[in-house]
Amino acid sequence: xxxxxxxxxxxxxxxxxxxxxxxxxxxxxxxxxxxxxxxxxxxxxxxxxxxxxxxxxxxxxxxxxxxxxxxxxxxxxxxxxxxxxxxxxxxxxxxxxxxxxxxxxxxxxxxxxxxxxxxxxxxxxxxxxxxxxxxxxxxxxxxxxxxxxxxxxxxxxxxxxxxxxxxxxxxxxxxxxxxxxxxxxxxxxxxxxxxxxxxxxxxxxxxxxxxxxxxxxxxxxxxxxxxxxxxxxxxxxxxxxxxxxxxxxxxxxxxxxx
Numbered sequence: 464x465x466x467x468x469x470x471x472x473x474x475x476x477x478x479x480x481x482x483x484x485x486x487x488x489x490x491x492x493x494x495x496x497x498x499x500x501x502x503x504x505x506x507x508x509x510x511x512x513x514x515x516x517x518x519x520x521x522x523x524x525x526x527x528x529x530x531x532x533x534x535x536x537x538x539x540x541x542x543x544x545x546x547x548x549x550x551x552x553x554x555x556x557x558x559x560x561x562x563x564x565x566x567x568x569x570x571x572x573x574x575x576x577x578x579x580x581x582x583x584x585x586x587x588x589x590x591x592x593x594x595x596x597x598x599x600x601x602x603x604x605x606x607x608x609x610x611x612x613x614x615x616x617x618x619x620x621x622x623x624x625x626x627x628x629x630x631x632x633x634x635x636x637x638x639x640x641x642x643x644x645x646x647x648x649x650x651x652x653x654x655x656x657x658x659x660x661x662x663x664x665x666x667x668x669x670x671x672x673x674x675x676x677x678x679x680x681x682x683x684x685x686x687x688x689x690x691x692x693x694x695x696x697x698x699x700x701x702x703x704x705x706x707x708x709x710x711x712x713x714x715x716x717x718x719x720x721x
C-alpha cells in the first residue's frame with residue numbers, strides 16, 4: 464500500500480516532531496493506531512503494523528479563545544517550532560520535501576524532478592476553530608470535533624521516543640475512522656482506514672462487545688451502518704492483502720459492530 468521508504472521517512476520525522484514539541488504530544492491518525500496495535504500485531508505476524516505516510520498531531524483549542532490566548536496556545540507554539548525545523552505551510556498542512564533516492568531534505572530553490580519528490584506532511588488537527596484562528600495562524604486547520612473527547616479523558620498516555628504521547632483511546636480512534644472511511648476518495652486511504660478499523664478491533668486491548676457499547680456513546684448507529692455499507696468486496700480484498708487476514712474474517716469482525 465505504501466512504499467517502505469515513505470513509512471520509514473514518516474517514522475523518522477515523527478520522532479523529530481515529537482522530540483521538539485511540548486509533552487504530551489497528541490498523536491492521531493495512522494501512527495496513533497500503530498502505537499495501539501503494533502505490539503500484538505508484531506507478535507502475531509512477525510512484522511510491524513502498517514505505518515503512515517503523514518503525521519497527524521492534535522490540539523485542544525477553546526472555541527471562544529481570544530486572539531491573545533491563541534497566540535500563546537500550544538498550536539501556535541508548535542507551528543513556530545515546525546517552521547524552525549524547516550516545515551513550510553501549504554493550505555491546511557505543513558510539509559517538507561524529501562528526495563526519494565538520497566532520503567535527504569531538498570534545499571528550497573533546488574531543481575529536482577517531481578518523481579524524486581516525497582512530500583512529508585504534518586497535519587495539525589484541532590477540536591474547535593475559533594473565529595480569529597485563521598487570522599492568527601494564516602490558514603484554517605483540519606477540525607475533528609471528536610478530538611475534544613481525547614482532551615477530556617478519552618485518551619491514554621504512553622511513552623515513545625522517551626517522550627509522553629497522548630493517544631486517543633482505541634474506541635475513539637475507531638469512531639474517527641468509521642466517520643472518515645465513507646468520505647475517502649483515494650483507494651489507498653480507504654484501504655488504510657479499513658485496515659485500521661480491523662486492527663483496532665482485533666489487536667487493540669478491547670473486546671468486540673465492549674468496543675461496540677463504547678462506540679455508541681461516541682458516534683451513532685447510522686454512521687456505523689453507513690461506514691459498513693460503503694465497504695465493497697474490492698475494499699475487503701485490498702485490506703486482506705495488507706493484513707494477512709481473510710476477507711471473510713475481516714467482514715465477520717466488522718459485522719460485530721452492527
